[in-house]
Amino acid sequence: xxxxxxxxxxxxxxxxxxxxxxxxxxxxxxxxxxxxxxxxxxxxxxxxxxxxxxxxxxxxxxxxxxxxxxxxxxxxxxxxxxxxxxxxx
Numbered sequence: 227x228x229x230x231x232x233x234x235x236x237x238x239x240x241x242x243x244x245x246x247x248x249x250x251x252x253x254x255x256x257x258x259x260x261x262x263x264x265x266x267x268x269x270x271x272x273x274x275x276x277x278x279x280x281x282x283x284x285x286x287x288x289x290x291x292x293x294x295x296x297x298x299x300x301x302x303x304x305x306x307x308x309x310x311x312x313x314x315x
Contacts, residue, residue, distance in 0.1 A: 227291055229266070232273040236289045237261045239300060240277050243287070256281060 266275040271293025
């Protein structure tokens with residue numbers, strides 16, 4: 227799968243994933259404009275991307291395309307903490 231097609235697939239996957247899990251009583255859905263690619267790489271027939279949204283919910287998503295099996299894997303993560311740890315040298 228080409229890189230552009232993969233990134234389009236990532237955005238559509240996150241769009242569907244988020245909107246299908248949002249509390250319907252909130253009447254809030256995201257659009258593709260609310261989704262951005264943080265990082266992506268293509269190695270041989272495989273692709274991987276880190277994806278986030280403009281929603282301040284602390285979520286980020288990792289999508290991996292296995293070109294051999296023609297499968298897309300989605301991992302959804304929530305950021306719990308961002309902490310600076312000083313290293314003494």
